[in-house]
Amino acid sequence: MRKALAVVLTVVGITLLPATLFAQETNWDGQYHKGDLSFELGVGFGAHGSGFGYGLAVLPGAEWTVADWKIGEAVPLAVGVAATGFIELIPGTGLGLEADALLAFHSGFKGLDTPKFYQNLDVYTAIGAGVVFVGEASVPFGLVFPTIHGGFAWYFKENLAVYLEGVYRYGWRAVGYGGGAIGIRLKSMLTKKRA
Numbered sequence: 001m002r003k004a005l006a007v008v009l010t011v012v013g014i015t016l017l018p019a020t021l022f023a024q025e026t027n028w029d030g031q032y033h034k035g036d037l038s039f040e041l042g043v044g045f046g047a048h049g050s051g052f053g054y055g056l057a058v059l060p061g062a063e064w065t066v067a068d069w070k071i072g073e074a075v076p077l078a079v080g081v082a083a084t085g086f087i088e089l090i091p092g093t094g095l096g097l098e099a100d101a102l103l104a105f106h107s108g109f110k111g112l113d114t115p116k117f118y119q120n121l122d123v124y125t126a127i128g129a130g131v132v133f134v135g136e137a138s139v140p141f142g143l144v145f146p147t148i149h150g151g152f153a154w155y156f157k158e159n160l161a162v163y164l165e166g167v168y169r170y171g172w173r174a175v176g177y178g179g180g181a182i183g184i185r186l187k188s189m190l191t192k193k194r195a
Contacts, residue, residue, distance in 0.1 A: 002003050007139055013099065026098050027113050028070075028074050028075065028076060028109075028110040028111045029076050029108065030077070030078055030106055030108030031079035031121075031155055032108075032122065032187075034065055034066065034067050034189055035065060036064075036065040037063070037064050037188045038062065038188070039060075039061070039184070039185070039188075040059075040062075040063075040181050040184065041058070041061075042058070042180050042184070043056070043057065043059070043132075043182060044056070044058075044088075044167060045179055045180060045181075046167065046177055047178055049178070054091065054148075055089060055096065055179075057089075057096075057181070058088075060084065061082060061083065061084035061085065062082065062083055063080045063081065063082035063102075063104055064080055065106075066079050067082055074108065076107055077105065077107055078107070079103065079106075080103075081101075081120070082103075082128075083099070083100065083101060084100045085098065085114070086098035086100070086115070086132075094135050095134075096132065096133070096135075097133040098129030098131065098133070098169075100144065101128045101129060101130065102127060102147065103126065103127070104124055104126035105124060106122055106123070106124045107124075109121055120156065121154055122152060122154075122155065123151075124149075124152070125148070125150040127147070127148050128149060129143070130144040130169070132144050132171060133140065135172070143171065144170065144171045144172075145170075146169075146170060147169045148168045148169075149166070150166055151163060151181075151186050151187065152164060152165075160184070161185045161189045162183070163183055163184075165182075166178075166179075167181055
């Protein structure tokens with residue numbers, strides 16, 4: 001319990017320290033705002049447990065941003081709900097399919113006194129659960145919890161980015177997975193552009 005409390009206090013402290021430093025000096029903003037809708041398509045490579053080996057995957061996904069705030073009146077945080085797919089060729093068991101539901105968290109660096117490259121970055125993490133089907137496995141269906149995605153996207157245009165992320169999945173009656181993905185993300189800004 002003490003370790004969990006220490007971790008929470010550390011995360012809160014790390015979040016609030018920049019908020020106090022930048023609150024009066026910048027108009028710090030992120031890439032995502034309430035109402036934004038994004039679509040992505042990536043390719044991934046990773047490893048399975050229990051001797052199933054490595055796999056290649058295609059990862060489609062979509063996300064809708066449901067809220068965005070300023071923590072400490074400075075640090076941008078956007079929250080979205082996402083659905084991702086996972087279509088994988090696993091050498092030991094053939095084709096694997098997965099669908100995940102995720103809660104995603106985004107922050108960015110717009111408005112800070114940093115090079116333009118950093119101002120175009122979106123840093124994110126997402127956590128959720130899913131279902132998986134592997135046709136040639138002894139138990140073809142399974143549940144996945146948690147499924148965790150984390151990484152960054154670089155917006156080379158206002159609504160178009162390349163992203164790089166790490167993926168971790170733990171399965172119940174399903175084989176665990178850890179790997180990475182790279183892809184393209186398209187964002188549709190349904191709300192008015194912020195100043």
